[in-house]
Structure formats: structure tokens, C-alpha cells
Amino acid sequence: MPTIDFRSDTVTMPTPKMREAMTTASLGDDVFGDDPTVNRLEEVAAERMGKEAAMFVSSGTLGNLIGIAVNARSGEEMIADTDSHTFFYESANAAVVCGVQIRQVATEAGVMSPQQISDAVRPRDDVHEPFTAAISLENTHNRHGGIVWPLEDVRAAYEEAHAQGLRVHLDGARIFNAAVALGVEPAEIASGADTVTFCLSKGLACPIGSVFCGSRETVEEARRWRKRLGGGMRQVGILAAPGLIALDEMVDRLAEDHANARTLAEGLAELPGVRCDLSRVQTNIVYFDLETMNAAAFAEACDKRGVRGLPTGPRRVRFVTHYGIEAEDVQSALKICEDVLTA
Ligand SMILES: Cc1ncc(COP(=O)(O)O)c(C=O)c1O
Secondary structure, eight states: OOOEEOSOGGGOOOOHHHHHHHHHOOOOOGGGTOOHHHHHHHHHHHHHHTOSEEEEESOHHHHHHHHHHHHOOTTOEEEEETTOHHHHSSTTHIIIIIOOEEEEEOOSSSOOOHHHHHHHSOOTTOTTSOOEEEEEEESSBTTTTSBOOOHHHHHHHHHHHHHTTOEEEEEOTTHHHHHHHHTSOHHHHTTTOSEEEEESSSTTOOSSOEEEEEOHHHHHHHHHHHHHTTOOOSSTHHHHHHHHHHHHHSSTTHHHHHHHHHHHHHHHHTSTTEEOOGGGOSSSEEEEEESSSOHHHHHHHHHHTTEEOEEOSSSEEEEEOOTTOOHHHHHHHHHHHHHHHHO
């Protein structure tokens, strides 16, 4: 039986049509702006995010890093959720590369209230404190369970951030999951963000790539940062070609991943010794806690039986559904989890 790999939606393989498009894409040197496939992807991406311009980057991490670089200067501070990918999983790149300090704000479920935002902004006239330049928001929120920000909370956060004079970056690695869950266009979710990064290489199944979007002026500055960081790529239309297919064909099917995640979470919640907060299972991510087993031992035992998950704490495991995981796989995986927990 082939492995059911729930570790992440980044394990997705490109579709046959993507592979075909990679072999036939029109190419040019993208650092010179000559690659027609990249140029087309950037046009389409900007339009989908409701921004003036866009820039293809190799990863979500690079897109977010550029989002920090163009929105805050060395010595300044950027507000971000304590559990944000930017703070938690990007190897302190804000500090190392940009000289920017992250001001962490702990949230209950990934959604930052206007009050939390205004409380985190430093006084402007105290030389002891860094200048708060920007805020980074994450939607869907990975470590909070793939939760989707309600649109009214999104709007309230943008409004407060701008009222406080902050620039706003949106880590929209999974913005299309949020858009499908809410039944809106991603541009609506990104509407008040000055810059947004979204990933092609997660649920949309591309092998590589993310897109950074913003105003024309900001994207020009971002191109300099991408070059500075060694992220300028040449005939990269080979990777942009699957991106165009992803935006055309892979967005609506995310609803299947959400339905599979729901079934998976409900099934897990019924297993002995498993706690799963179903209210947080809103898209394709399922976190659950084990009462009787340690997460690493559980993951190892599941792996031996053909199900792979990601331990994210001593007792916590993450399962992510994605292209390539079918409804039958969810049922097989639940049976395997039950066997492991009752062995
Ligand atoms: C919310 C979020 N932002 C950013 C990233 C980084 O993306 P990449 O792995 O392409 O660098 C991830 C990756 O999982 C993520 O979950």
C-alpha cells in the first residue's frame, strides 16, 4: 500500500498537466524580465491578490523575508503572532538578514484583535524603545490549526494597523484555502495588506514557488531585495508554468482537502486517548493531542504501517490533507491510527 503522507501539503506532487507545461513553457532570462511565462504568472497573481504587481520567488520563506525587508528597516520592530510562521519557523531571518526585531503577540486562535495591535505599538517618543514599523498577519494560520480569519476581523486588523501608521504584510501561504473556506476571492482577504506572499507549492501542488505581491513601487524594491538575497532566477518559466495551471485548476479542489480534513478530525476525535479541537479544523490542517502516547512514538508506529504525520510537540501531532489524498485514504489512515493507539 502506498504511504499516506499527512506531514504537510508541501509533499504534493505536480499534476501530469504541470509536468507537461514545464517541458513546453516559453522561457527567457527572468532577471532581465525576459521570461514570458513568469511575466504572465506575475500578472495573473497580482490580479488574484488585487495588487498592482507581483514577483515570483523560490519559497514562502523568501517572500515573507522580503515582506519584512520592504516594510521595516534595521533597528525597527514588526509585530507578529507568537505562533506565526514568520517568528517560529523562519530561522530568525528578520533578525539575521533585516536587523528587524519581532514583537510577539500571543493570540488565542491566531486572530489578532485591534486592541492587541494597538497595545503592541511602542510609544513613538521614547528613545528607549524601537520604532514599530509593521505588522505581519497569517491567514490561514498554520500553528493555530489552519484557522481562517473571519472577514470582519481581517478588516478590523488592517484598519487598526493603518490607523497606527503600520505597514501590513500578509503571510498568505495558504490564502487560497482561506478564500475557498469563506467562498470569497483572495483579493478580498488581502485587501488591506500592503504586501502579501502566497505559496504555489503547498495545496496548489506546484513543485516550487511562491509569489510576493504589492504596489508597483514596493515590488520594484522587492526585486532588488530578491537579487540581493541571491533569489534572482533565470529561465524560471519552467517553474512558473505549473503556477499558472495551479491558479487555473487547483484552487476549487481545495474544498476536497477541507472535507477530508474534517472527516479525519472527526474520526481522530473518536479514537481512545485523542483530543482534537474540531472548532479549529476549518481548512486542510488537523492538530491533535495524545493522552496516552508520546507524539514521536505514535508517528513512528504509524509510519511503519504506512501513515506519516508530523509531531509538533511532545504529545501533539499534525496531519495535513492535500492533492493526492483521497477520501478512502482518510478511512485507511483512521484504521491505522486506531490500531496504533490500541496495540
Ligand atoms: C504559514 C506559512 N508561511 C510560510 C511558509 C514557508 O513556506 P516555504 O516552505 O515555501 O518557505 C509556510 C510553510 O509551511 C507556512 O506554513
